[in-house]
Structures are given as C-alpha cells and as structure tokens.
Amino acid sequence: MDVQPIPENVGLTQYGGLWERLGAFIVDNGILSAAIYLLYQGMAAAGIGTLPVQLMVSVIASWTYFAAFESSKWMGTPGKKALDLVVADEQGQRITVGRAVCRGFFKVLLSCIPGFAVIISFFLLAIFVSGRPSGWIGPVGLLTLGGCAWMILAIVNDARKQGIHDKITHTLVFLRSKGAEARMQ
Numbered sequence: 700m701d702v703q704p705i706p707e708n709v710g711l712t713q714y715g716g717l718w719e720r721l722g723a724f725i726v727d728n729g730i731l732s733a734a735i736y737l738l739y740q741g742m743a744a745a746g747i748g749t750l751p752v753q754l755m756v757s758v759i760a761s762w763t764y765f766a767a768f769e770s771s772k773w774m775g776t777p778g779k780k781a782l783d784l785v786v787a788d789e790q791g792q793r794i795t796v797g798r799a800v801c802r803g804f805f806k807v808l809l810s811c812i813p814g815f816a817v818i819i820s821f822f823l824l825a826i827f828v829s830g831r832p833s834g835w836i837g838p839v840g841l842l843t844l845g846g847c848a849w850m851i852l853a854i855v856n857d858a859r860k861q862g863i864h865d866k867i868t869h870t871l872v873f874l875r876s877k878g879a880e881a882r883m884q
Contacts, residue, residue, distance in 0.1 A: 711791050714860040715784045715872035717851060727776030735760055762803045763880055770799035783875045802883060805864035
C-alpha cells in the first residue's frame, strides 16, 4: 500500500499513536462516565431509569460527545486536546459533522461485533457449566475488552496509525505540532 505523506500546509507532522489515543480514550471516558452518571441520577429522580432507556441515553450521549467535539474547531474531544491530538480528513482539514457521526458509528459497531461474540459465547458457556450465569458476569465483562483487540492491532500495524473506523471514513488522527493551531483556524 502506498502511504501518502502528511499534508504540510496544516502543521500536522506526525500521526497519533496508540498510547496517545489510549490516553485520550481514558480521559474522554472519565468525562462521559461522570456526565452519564448525572443523567442517570436525573432520570431515576424523574422515574424513567429503566435499563433500555439508560442504554439509549448512553449511546446517544457518547455519540453526540464524539461527533460534536471531533467536528468542532478543536478537531477532537477534550481527551484528544489534552494529549495534543486532532481528528482530520486525509488532507489535514477539520471533518464535517456527518463524517464525525459516521466515524463514531463505525467505531461503536466495529468494537461491539467481537465483544458481542465474546459475551454470547461465554454467557452460553456459563449457563452450560453452572446452570446459572450470575457468577460469570464480571469475567465476561472483562473479556469483552478483548473484543477491541483487533481495532488496536489495526492502529499499531498501520503506517498512518488508522483504526478500521478511520479507514472507512477517510480520517486520520494527528499529533498537533507547536504553532499548528493558528494555521488550522
């Protein structure tokens, strides 16, 4: 595969690697967890705290968070900004809201597919072995983290450090260089 050079006109000189992206992921998930917790508390107080509603609120809140920030002037979430990362198109320009929404959709979809397979297989195994799955819920939850392993391998093994969701949506994650902020606005 022919690797295209990083566009010089925007001051982005290096692709964002796995460790920076993981750090941003941790920061963003901390922010999202706190916000969603507060939403759940408000929902419980209003008497609308059923699990399906909570799951829907979580998905919508997360999707909105990532799409809004990644298509904004910041070109990334608070976690990405804290680690000097930006999400851009292949020309180094800010992505549109539509592209950010698609990027988020594929990120969720691609991370869930292997996770669901792991959950279902271990859930069935738990029922088969013990007759009741309750003791297996914690380990099954931890094993779903392995569902994202193939996405991590894609980033590590790609010359432009693109995840599968980045390849599908033609986006890149860059490390912001000093002085790049003025050139990108």
